[in-house]
Amino acid sequence: MPHSNGQPRIVIVGAGFAGLACAKELGGAPVRVTIVDRHNYHLFVPLLYQVATAALSPADIARPIRRILGRYRNIEVVLGDVVAVDTAARQVRTADGRTIDYDRLVIATGSEYSYFAHPEWARFAHGPRTLPDARQIRARLLTAFERAEISSDPAEQDALMTIVIIGGGPTGVEMAGSVAELTRHALARDFRRIDPRRARIILIEAGPRILPAFPVSLSDYALATVTRLGVTVMTGQPVDAVDAHGVTVGDKRIVAGTIVWGAGINASPAGQLLGVELDRAGRVPVAPDLSVVGVPEVYALGDMALVPAADGTPLPALAQVAKQQGQHLGRALVANLRDGKAMPAFHFHNRGNTAIIGRNAAVFDFGWMQIKGRIAWVLWAIIHVALLVGFDNRLRVTLQWAWRYVTYQVGARLILS
């Protein structure tokens, strides 16, 4: 269904790793592309925990979508929130009432934290998934220490200096390590009545081990490392309740000044707009070419797509999966729409799964090889800087990490509510 100027129109919803990678492949091709996002920036979510722990600023890991795609004259960027998809009329509608026609639609709106059957917990335990969330965690963490400093009740001081992190996956481990470094070093000398080094950091995992998606040897290393950093790890203990003042784990009550959530994700609710049946995590089932089952001109990518891996289990919600899918689909659409080629099947190539624990300590699982410790940490830093969009962002992050490595200080300890 070509438009007035004869070129097919592709609408991409979401400018995360998947949507952006797809758009870049379509840049300069004989298609008209509209990319819609509710924010004006692409966010490098893997480093968001560093914004939450005052090591980086929002602008270090976010970049205007327009600026990234500005050079491609066939791509239009729209700030908007897609609230409806009419697959019959091939139109999406935004919250401000605009409709955008498409010939092909790409949905890549990512995922959000899942609080299981307890959405009310979201108010008390933010997860580092969006910039406002990260800023909220940072403000709560720093405010708790400020309040402890002016408290004259030792029990209240201890409670305020307790940080509970729920979920022992990469986000939980990264947060625990980063909070430990913040309290043990950056905050250590700045208070008079409290000793931030005495802060209790508790990492709670429902399953039997932290980093459950990694081999046992790397889980053991991560456990030993965070424990050495002063983190108390509780495994095999699901959280039963979360409220404004703390968490309940079985018959244990933990009063805490800061609660961070990193326990599980659901696909973004945008999948519900397609009128197809979703899996339990809200993911959209897709065919091997990433088209939505039953709606062939619509594609789903990244965290919100249910794509089986070679072994039949769904591909995990990782940046590398999203990016590879976006690149694959972008190239396939160009070949299909320009040259009439068939849409090929997507195959995931595992580039290695990684998590950082702290200074000189990270883990990598390449499947055929595992590495840990300082070499893994250096590799982690190099890869994350390289994956940032924009030379200036890379330079800023590198400098701030170098500064932090040498001085143990972080530069963004601001309470901005």
Place this chain on the structure above:
Amino acid sequence: MPHSNGQPRIVIVGAGFAGLACAKELGGAPVRVTIVDRHNYHLFVPLLYQVATAALSPADIARPIRRILGRYRNIEVVLGDVVAVDTAARQVRTADGRTIDYDRLVIATGSEYSYFAHPEWARFAHGPRTLPDARQIRARLLTAFERAEISSDPAEQDALMTIVIIGGGPTGVEMAGSVAELTRHALARDFRRIDPRRARIILIEAGPRILPAFPVSLSDYALATVTRLGVTVMTGQPVDAVDAHGVTVGDKRIVAGTIVWGAGINASPAGQLLGVELDRAGRVPVAPDLSVVGVPEVYALGDMALVPAADGTPLPALAQVAKQQGQHLGRALVANLRDGKAMPAFHFHNRGNTAIIGRNAAVFDFGWMQIKGRIAWVLWAIIHVALLVGFDNRLRVTLQWAWRYVTYQVGARLILS
């Protein structure tokens, strides 16, 4: 009235240029110091307009007060909002109900934008005076261009791409120059339906010339420079009304997407807590030694103090005035409390008044000499970097300015509401 450990207790309210300079002089002296601020950071207000125009991030120009003063073991930092001063009991009270005793009290809470008799205008025209304000201006400015891009009504597009800046002092001129550079360069190529270079930037000054505190030759230079940058300057035209959609100047109605306020300041309302008569701008009258007239153990510094210059006019609300007063008072208090010396009178030494207009264009007035143009601009940049607190902040700002100078790009174009 020495306390239990025999050392006099000094309470400083406000960690701006004056309060911080005073605290540093008292660091290590045989006194106990408590510095109270409602924020956890010291803010370098002169560069706040660059946060408002997406050139810098909040963390580049703000630094935790604890971190700045952490090395002085006799200084305690309290996050709090002082809501009452009992000069008889020598106590201040914070919003959360705590009382802090003092032997000497230093009030240095600065100033805020004055909307004359129209406090309701504050909702529609933010001034770059606090970090939330600056972020608000940035979000409104960038959102207006996003909305113009998706509008199909040319009149609405023109209105959204109109930026009105009220007040032709240094803040207004700096904002106008910075917005011009943002729209003419950084945003220029990133939109498809609008041309940001066509944005109308209108600088409105009620008096006869912009930069009225500077010599006429520098005002003329500033007028010529901003005009060359594409700014429309309206002088001799007071604003009659400000609302959500624009401003009214005489019988002229200007519909605008962004309205910025920089027209006048009042002293912070904390002066009202002292129970003394204030001047029309809310300033506290002080004796030559900066003690509040009638309350000798209380001192007022910076923007909120009414200090006559040699010619009898009040000293202006400038960082250099505040900083000199803070240093003077800190040294005087040490000499007085430790050595029993009398409190000397404060004398202001003018280090030069400056305003930046844009790339390669600034003005300096040293009284005995005026400079303008590229040399003034380089001097402006060197001085502002030098005055930032912290080597890492200096490095970050320098790098971002260098990057911006070479590429015409800014790094913080994020809409964070």
